[in-house]
Amino acid sequence: MVVQSMPDASPVKWHLAHTTWFFETFLLARVPGFRPRDERWGHLFNSYYVAAGSRHARPERGLLTRPTVKEVLDWRSAVDDQLQALLASPLGRDPETLAVAELGLQHEQQHQELILTDLQHALSRNPLEVAYRPIPPDPDGPTGTPPIRWVDHPGSRVRIGHAGGGFAFDNEGPAHDVLLGPYALASRPVTAGEYLAFIDDRGYERPELWLWEGFQLAHAAGWRAPLYWDHRDGKWTRFTLHGRIPVDPGAPVAHVSYYEADAYARWTGARLPTEMEWEAAAASTPVRGQFVEDGWLVPRAAGPSAPLFGGAWAWTSSAYVAYPGYRPPSGALGEYNGKFMVNQWVLRGGSCLSPASHLRATYRNFWHPQDRFQVTGIRLARDPHEGRPTWRGTMESIPARRPADQAAPTASPATVRDGGSTSVDVPGVATSAAATRRPASTRPATSRGRATRSSRASSRARAGSGRMPSRRRSRARRSRRQLTIP
Ligand SMILES: [Fe+2]
Numbered sequence: 001m002v003v004q005s006m007p008d009a010s011p012v013k014w015h016l017a018h019t020t021w022f023f024e025t026f027l028l029a030r031v032p033g034f035r036p037r038d039e040r041w042g043h044l045f046n047s048y049y050v051a052a053g054s055r056h057a058r059p060e061r062g063l064l065t066r067p068t069v070k071e072v073l074d075w076r077s078a079v080d081d082q083l084q085a086l087l088a089s090p091l092g093r094d095p096e097t098l099a100v101a102e103l104g105l106q107h108e109q110q111h112q113e114l115i116l117t118d119l120q121h122a123l124s125r126n127p128l129e130v131a132y133r134p135i136p137p138d139p140d141g142p143t144g145t146p147p148i149r150w151v152d153h154p155g156s157r158v159r160i161g162h163a164g165g166g167f168a169f170d171n172e173g174p175a176h177d178v179l180l181g182p183y184a185l186a187s188r189p190v191t192a193g194e195y196l197a198f199i200d201d202r203g204y205e206r207p208e209l210w211l212w213e214g215f216q217l218a219h220a221a222g223w224r225a226p227l228y229w230d231h232r233d234g235k236w237t238r239f240t241l242h243g244r245i246p247v248d249p250g251a252p253v254a255h256v257s258y259y260e261a262d263a264y265a266r267w268t269g270a271r272l273p274t275e276m277e278w279e280a281a282a283a284s285t286p287v288r289g290q291f292v293e294d295g296w297l298v299p300r301a302a303g304p305s306a307p308l309f310g311g312a313w314a315w316t317s318s319a320y321v322a323y324p325g326y327r328p329p330s331g332a333l334g335e336y337n338g339k340f341m342v343n344q345w346v347l348r349g350g351s352c353l354s355p356a357s358h359l360r361a362t363y364r365n366f367w368h369p370q371d372r373f374q375v376t377g378i379r380l381a382r383d384p385h386e387g388r389p390t391w392r393g394t395m396e397s398i399p400a401r402r403p404a405d406q407a408a409p410t411a412s413p414a415t416v417r418d419g420g421s422t423s424v425d426v427p428g429v430a431t432s433a434a435a436t437r438r439p440a441s442t443r444p445a446t447s448r449g450r451a452t453r454s455s456r457a458s459s460r461a462r463a464g465s466g467r468m469p470s471r472r473r474s475r476a477r478r479s480r481r482q483l484t485i486p
Pocket residue numbers: 018047107111451452
């Protein structure tokens with residue numbers, strides 16, 4: 001509850017206190033005569049709202065031994081009572097009050113996800129690798145992971161952004177038209193097994209696949225696999241909230257940075273989708289997938305339906321910037337999203353740690369390109385077929401060592417009709433039956449957003465990487481020596 005494992009993560013106690021402070025500051029303060037529980041606590045639990053007063057240094061949140069956990073829980077209980085009294089009063093019928101109350105609830109859902117990601121990181125730093133809770137029984141049993149299909153989307157003018165009806169964060173609007181060229185979106189996320197093929201093909205050592213900034217970072221931090229992965233005695237494992245478990249080759253890969261996602265996409269010959277392409281595809285699909293209510297706190301094999309939502313957040317190739325005509329709301333709450341619209345990248349779809357009711361097609365999450373401690377994964381896109389496939393396909397079809405200048409194959413895959421949209425079958429991933437599962441149960445949902453973050457080189461280095469076998473380590477050493485190019 002009180003441990004802070006790196007500057008980017010916060011103790012569970014701090015999350016609880018911060019969300020309580022949010023309700024006190026932005027909602028209960030509207031009640032005439034209201035006094036906060038302790039005037040000094042605002043400094044401790046204000047995250048980044050400059051207009052709301054002073055703030056404690058983020059990297060030192062783990063040093064806040066007071067108030068205690070019990071004091072924070074008592075505070076929250078009292079605030080809950082005050083909120084209910086407010087909502088039952090005439091002020092509770094004021095539209096602006098109700099809008100802030102809803103914002104406070106949505107904000108709390110964001111922190112619920114952050115509590116789990118921060119807790120996972122904290123537990124990962126303990127060599128005992130304690131599980132937050134045991135992995136639940138698999139309700140679906142083992143099944144195969146289907147091959148990737150490319151679902152074609154015709155080029156068209158599409159409406160992007162939230163246009164009213166239900167809650168949305170300010171950064172989801174204004175709704176506006178964009179012109180999309182034809183593209184194809186992968187029918188499911190990239191799996192851990194497919195990502196292992198990238199690793200085995202020296203993906204982390206080949207600069208031609210990487211953005212230079214990411215390549216330098218990967219080598220400086222020793223990245224050779226997704227965060228939490230480890231390679232020992234010939235087996236790959238990953239640390240999760242359920243403890244250390246084998247890497248499931250059929251499950252979506254997670255805990256990769258934008259740089260790794262982009263490098264992987266280049267390796268396949270495909271690319272990451274833009275956020276507009278993702279949203280245009282998601283707009284007509286229900287919000288269903290694997291969310292936190294599922295009980296599995298790690299992405300599971302997507303199965304044949306492979307929903308766009310849940311499992312792992314999908315990195316997009318879109319920078320997190322304001323939509324045309326966007327203006328931050330006035331006052332301190334205007335600092336919620338707008339001031340972070342630089343140097344970050346948009347992610348879409350939610351994860352296995354997101355509350356189901358927090359997601360929708362227009363929802364924009366955003367993180368720095370080097371961040372890996374969130375449940376962030378990859379869904380590929382590609383441009384129109386031009387006579388040769390750009391996707392190399394399966395673990396089986398990807399050679400163990402692919403020369404950097406090897407030409408893409410020239411044979412065209414078959415084109416099939418799939419429910420009115422044109423899809424292209426590519427060879428599938430033959431994952432082991434024992435390691436793959438059918439999709440999580442489906443359930444309705446609605447929306448989602450963000451929270452505080454910053455990134456520092458020290459935390460990146462500590463975030464670490466999977467352990468390499470000695471053969472790879474020597475390759476990495478050779479590769480690092482080559483990094484002396486000015
Ligand atoms: Fe917050």
